[in-house]
Amino acid sequence: MQTRVQDIDWDNLPTEHPVCANQVEVPTIRLQPRGFGYPKRPPEFEGQEEIVVQWFGETGNEGFKRRNMQFAFPLMTKPDSVRWFGHPEWYRTIMLGPLKGWPNKEALAKMVCDGRKSDETVIYVITSNLGLDDGHGGVVPSTLFVGVALLGDPTHGVISPREFADWNVSNEEIAKLAQARQNR
Numbered sequence: 001m002q003t004r005v006q007d008i009d010w011d012n013l014p015t016e017h018p019v020c021a022n023q024v025e026v027p028t029i030r031l032q033p034r035g036f037g038y039p040k041r042p043p044e045f046e047g048q049e050e051i052v053v054q055w056f057g058e059t060g061n062e063g064f065k066r067r068n069m070q071f072a073f074p075l076m077t078k079p080d081s082v083r084w085f086g087h088p089e090w091y092r093t094i095m096l097g098p099l100k101g102w103p104n105k106e107a108l109a110k111m112v113c114d115g116r117k118s119d120e121t122v123i124y125v126i127t128s129n130l131g132l133d134d135g136h137g138g139v140v141p142s143t144l145f146v147g148v149a150l151l152g153d154p155t156h157g158v159i160s161p162r163e164f165a166d167w168n169v170s171n172e173e174i175a176k177l178a179q180a181r182q183n184r
Contacts, residue, residue, distance in 0.1 A: 017151045020054050020070040027055040027093040027164050049079045051088045056162040073161050076147035091125035097163035121148040128176035141173045
C-alpha cells in the first residue's frame with residue numbers, strides 16, 4: 001500500500017530540533033553547551049556555550065501548537081558578553097515575541113527607524129540582582145533587549161517562540177531591588 005502525501009499526519013512528525021525534556025512555566029533564560037541535544041552536533045561547537053530562552057514553539061499550525069513542545073531558542077548575543085554580567089539565569093522575561101508587540105508605539109517607531117524590523121522576534125528581560133545607576137541619583141534593575149533566533153525545520157517550517165508578556169515582572173523586580181537596598 002502506497003502512502004499518499006495527503007494521508008501523512010504532518011503535525012505529529014518529529015522536529016529536527018531537540019524538544020526540552022522538562023517544561024518551564026515562563027520563558028526561562030539559561031546558558032547551555034552550544035548545539036545541546038542535537039544528534040549531529042558539529043565538533044567545532046565543543047567547549048562553546050550559548051544563551052537560550054526555553055519556551056513553547058509555534059509554527060502557525062494549530063496541530064503543532066497543541067503538542068505544547070518547548071525548545072531552546074538561541075539569543076542573538078554572546079555568552080561572554082559583559083551585558084549579562086556573567087549570569088544570564090538571573091534575568092526574568094517581561095516580553096517575548098515580535099517587536100511590533102512593543103507597547104510604546106513611539107519607541108517602536110524609533111527602533112524601526114534605527115534599523116530593527118517590526119516582525120523581528122525579541123526578548124525583553126530584567127533582573128533585580130544588578131542595580132544600575134539611573135543617572136538621577138537612584139538605582140534601577142538591569143534590563144536587556146535582545147533578538148531571538150528562530151528554528152528552521154524541514155518538515156514544520158519556521159518554529160518561533162510563543163508570544164509572552166507579563167509587564168508586572170518589571171514592577172516585581174523594581175520592588176525587589178528597592179527592598180534589597182533598604183535591607184542593607
